[in-house]
Amino acid sequence: MPKPYSSDLRQKGMQAIEMDGLKKNEASQLFEISRNPINLWFKRRDKTGDIKVKARASSSQQPKIRD
Numbered sequence: 001m002p003k004p005y006s007s008d009l010r011q012k013g014m015q016a017i018e019m020d021g022l023k024k025n026e027a028s029q030l031f032e033i034s035r036n037p038i039n040l041w042f043k044r045r046d047k048t049g050d051i052k053v054k055a056r057a058s059s060s061q062q063p064k065i066r067d
Contacts, residue, residue, distance in 0.1 A: 004053040010041050
């Protein structure tokens with residue numbers, strides 16, 4: 001799984017949309033990212049009030065599946 005986008009990029013992308021008036025597709029082109037993460041950032045902020053990266057469980061913490 002790829003690394004999550006930095007908090008700095010998230011803030012800049014959202015600021016470009018909200019304060020600078022860019023459309024989401026324009027911001028995605030400017031920052032060279034897909035539009036989907038931008039949509040997810042706005043949804044996460046609306047739901048949780050924050051855009052921080054979610055903590056992921058490391059592979060050592062995940063239960064092992066045995067046959």
